[in-house]
Amino acid sequence: MSKQIKVALIGNPNTGKTSVFNALTGLNQKVGNYPGITVDKKEGVCKLSRGVKAHILDLPGTYSLNASSLDENVVIELLLNKKDKDYPDVALIISDVENLKRNLLLFTQIKDLKIPAILVINMADRMPKKGISLNLEILEYELKTKVALVSTRKNDGIQFLKKLIENFKTLSTEPCLDTSTIDEEYFANLKKAFPNQDLYKLWVVISQDANFGKIDRNSVNVSRFKTKTKSELKRLQQKETIKRYQFINEILKVGQTVDKSKATDLRSKLDNILTHKIWGYVIFFWILLTIFQVIYDWATIPMDLIDSSFALLADWVKTTFPGGGKLTNLVAEGIISGIGGIVIFIPQIAFLFLFISVLEESGYMSRVVFLMDRVMRRFGLSGKSVVPLISGTACAIPAIMATRNIENWKERLITILVTPFTTCSARLPVYLIIIALVIPEGRFLGLSYQALTLMMLYLIGFGMAVLSAYILNKILKTNYKTFFVIEMPSYKIPLLKNVVLTVLEKTKTFILEAGKIILAISVVLWILASYGPSKNFNDAEVIIQKSFPALTGEVLDNKIAAYKLEHSFIGRLGKTIEPAIRPLGYDWKIGIGVITSFAAREVFVGTLATIYSVGSSSEDNDKTIKNRMAQEVHDNGDKVFTLASGISLLLFYAFAMQCMSTLAIVKRETNSWKWPIIQLLAMSLIAYVIALIAFQILK
Amino acid sequence: MSLTIADLKKGERAIITDCSSIDIPLKLLEMGCLPGNVVQLFQVAPFRDPIYLNINDSFVAIRKETAALILIDMINE
Structure with missing residues (x-):
């Protein structure tokens, strides 16, 4: 080796x-x-x-x-x-x-x-x-x-x-600074207490108490050495910093020469515009608009391609392995449609990560933080919250991890709690299919109603994030002081290699993480929909034939399939919650979609696809999910997806906390179950109430 | 009354004389905000908050309330 x-x-x-x-x-x-x-x-x-x-x-x-x-x-x-x-x-x-x-x-x-x-x-x-x-x-x-x-x-x-x-x-391992010169008396005592330990190491362990305080103290137990208060320790840290700078300045006096007259000052030229009181904001919003434009315009081409390839693949599986065995059905109806629902996000996510990494690499992101700090502070956030809120449009998980550089715990906590309101890419397929179903085609000032609806949903997401931040800021009491220090790096042209690697890495992680959940849910769902607890399920053929003796062929098959679904495990679950979601305009099938979405929202479309394809005979000519959804009717013959129920569903998805992975990240980042649980309950309640109001007004 | 960084006008330079307040984050000191170093106000956001400084050749942005804790002597140019 x-x-x-x-x-x-x-x-x-x-x-x-x-x-x-x-x-x-x-x-x-x-x-x-x-x-x-x-x-x-x-x-x-x-x-x-x-x-x-x-x-x-x-x-x-x-x-x-x-x-x-x-x-x-x-x-x-x-x-x-x-x-x-x-x-x-x-x-x-x-x-x-x-x-x-x-x-x-x-x-x-x-x-x-x-x-x-x-x-x-x-x-x-x-x-x-x-x-x-x-x-x-x-x-x-x-x-x-x-x-x-x-x-x-x-x-x-x-x-x-x-x-x-x-x-x-x-290489030499000789130290640069004699630690004991920071404070002779203190370090002499420290040495006496721990004669066998390295002095500087001890000091780093001790001083962490004044900062972050999570050092694993297996090796040294310093807790018995408490001769200084926190603020005294901080003073010593200040002294250490000053000592080190003295040492460094002496070296650089001889080791470095800077001829300022030769320096070309790109920074002040650019920052005079990019952090300008007016132009700075104009440029920032213009950049944001461009990003959204590009994501929707450019990404549609590869997305359509992926969509049709997966439809072909599912068809291929069904025709190549005929006989309609359970396994074939599971693969074609459950797994392939589930995976397709994730892969279709790749173009948009990749574009979004591309823009975010270019903005960060170039040094521009810090300017945005600088510009937005004052505005965000009014809502209990920090300028640094802008980065999570922007990257939240890709996915809340990296966004919540990006809150780590917010120094103030309260600002950071609020940012973590409100970030899931921003429209992440997982909401997109839900939005897209429902908008296509219920929002009429037509244009207003040259913009299509459908595009405008989508834009409104993004704005509603941001609006809700900011509004809840404002409310949280009023509720949460803390004694934390506000700290805000951000380095303004020099402008650089992003390195292609770095950008490409970031995009590849982040996209891959997203797809794998989300893919795992979706795959699992598709399989579980398919099983729950294909088996039932009662006699009604097992004897579906007999019951239907008895009730409708006149039916034959395809119509009969459809009736049996629908009856089976209704009496399957998942059907019974849907029926059980139906009274609660009826006032929102949903039937029990949508109810199943909503329930499974609490694992991850992008599951919704796949769930409906699974439910509707299980619920109808496979000889259907018109196989796209959208057409099947458009044909759905209530028992009384009214359409299920109307403007009222559609808007209600859109608003529900805009506000509800439907992502287990996000909850898990919030738990880790806040180090308690309290916050993710509050987040889950509060967001779901908001979603329910607003969807209820919307449906009752519009119906 | 002594001047603080919050009193600087855009482009003005000063020498830091005291930053011993316990409310000044250590990170700022590590970036070079220490007595004797030169500070220049580089740019301000609307309402002069936050402010964008050149401290000892490090470029950082801090809030007004932190800036008001750091005492300075003006450099007359």
């Missing part, structure tokens, strides 16, 4: 850490989760010379070893635990050449943990433009390390970096 060198990538956000990761690993990477938490764990393999391989771990971005979020905490947990299987042999500290001073703060901290550390200075191609020159020998000498100048954009320096990784054993 060849030996692998374990490498950890560490660095500030916006330093191009991901680009370095991509440059080292290429496509040899995978994203998983750290056990028990939803922080993405990106790993990859990099081939060095002579068959040696490096296992590369891309750690979440952090400004220092003082964690203020779950993501940052991951970095510290790992670096403090020598027994962790991912504990690095060598750390690469990725830094941005334009901001070396600040990046070195983290570098000196890692170095003081006595982990062999290489300083990687990224974006070196920008040096001439910014008038920066570096004396690498001095930097290497003073920091007691090796420095790699890298430009991932030009693919420079990567080979050299690989060489350094290979020779990591030659």
Whole structure:
């Protein structure tokens, strides 16, 4: 077995850490989760010379070893635990050449943990433009390390970096700062209490109490050493920061020269427009409109293609394996239609992730946060809530994870609670099919009624999110202080490789996660619809033939199938809840769709497809779900899908919390069942009441 | 009364003299908001909140209430 060198990538956000990761690993990477938490764990393999391989771990971005979020905490947990299987042999500290001073703060901290550390200075191609020159020998000498100048954009320096990784054993592990100089007395006492421990490590463990406080203390029990209050500890952390900056400033005085006259100032030119009091907002809304336009315009072509391919596939299965065996039916009616319902989202989701990753990579997203902070604060949100609310239009799950960089817990909690109101892509197929059924064709000011309805639904979603945030802000009492610090990174042209990898990765995750649920539900549903508890179900043929002796052929088959469905397990469930949903304009079949949707909303269309195809004989010529739905009638002959019931259903789906995965994420992110349960009950109640009102007015 | 970052006008520069308030997030200090460093007001959002600063060559945006905790000496240019 060849030996692998374990490498950890560490660095500030916006330093191009991901680009370095991509440059080292290429496509040899995978994203998983750290056990028990939803922080993405990106790993990859990099081939060095002579068959040696490096296992590369891309750690979440952090400004220092003082964690203020779950993501940052991951970095510290790992670096403090020598027994962790991912504990690095060598750390690469990725830094941005334009901001070396600040990046070195983290570098000196890692170095003081006595982990062999290489300083990687990224974006070196920008040096001439910014008038920066570096004396690498001095930097290497003073920091007691090796420095790699890298430009991932030009693919420079990567080979050299690989060489350094290979020779990591030659790196010095001498610390940069003598920890005890921060406060002689305090650290002398600490040393006395724990004579066998590394002083800086102890200090990092202790100071986490003042910050995030979730360090696993298996190795050291520091709780008995409590000589300082929280605010005193914070003062010590301030002192540490100042000491480190003094050290860094001394080095950079000789190691770095900046000729400001050579610097071209793209930032102030762009920010004069993009963060302008008026133009900034105009441009932001224009970008948003473009995104939605493109998603609906461009995505329809591949979506139609996928739709027809899956219909063909289902047909093919039925004709190739005739005889209508149970298994064939399960595959054709349950699984293929269920999977098709997910795959059809790929184009839209991919486009959405494409735009979001371009906005983030370019540095524009931070400007949006800056522009929107004041407005959002009025509703108890933060400027940083804009990012989750925008990415919530793709999927609430990554959106809720994106709330992690909101410093203030109350603002973060409110953002988590209201994000599921934004129209995620799973609502889209429900909206599309119902709009096509009940909203008439025709145009208003050149825009089709159907497109306008869809747009209204998006606005209603955002409106509801903001309104509930406002109400939550009034209800929730907290003593948390508002903290808001956001770095405004320099503008960059997004790297194609990064964007493509992000889109691939996120789309794949979404499809797999949602696919699992849908597949399971399709199968369960199909079974529940194909079997029944009572005699009525098993003797359907006899009963129908007795009641309607005149019927023959296809009409008879249809009657039997419908009777069977009504008396199947799922039919009885639907009938049981029918009284509760009648006032909303739904029949028991829609009721089944609504129930199964509580697992995941996108199941709705698939459920109805399954129910209607089980409920009719297979000789139907007109097989599209839409046509079957349009033909559905109540017992008294009235149509099931009218304008009133359609609108009621649209509003129900706009507001109801129908996504188990989101609830699971909310549970993890808030670390309690309280919030997801409140969310589920409140949103469902709102959905029910509004759908009820809408139907009663419109009918 | 001493001046704070919240008093800066667009484009003005100053030297940070004190940021010892316990309500200033550590993250801001780590970004270079420390006594002796130069701060410049780069851009403001409507109602001067939040404000966009260049501190010690780091570009950050903070809210007005935090800015009002950081004391400064103006640089007369």
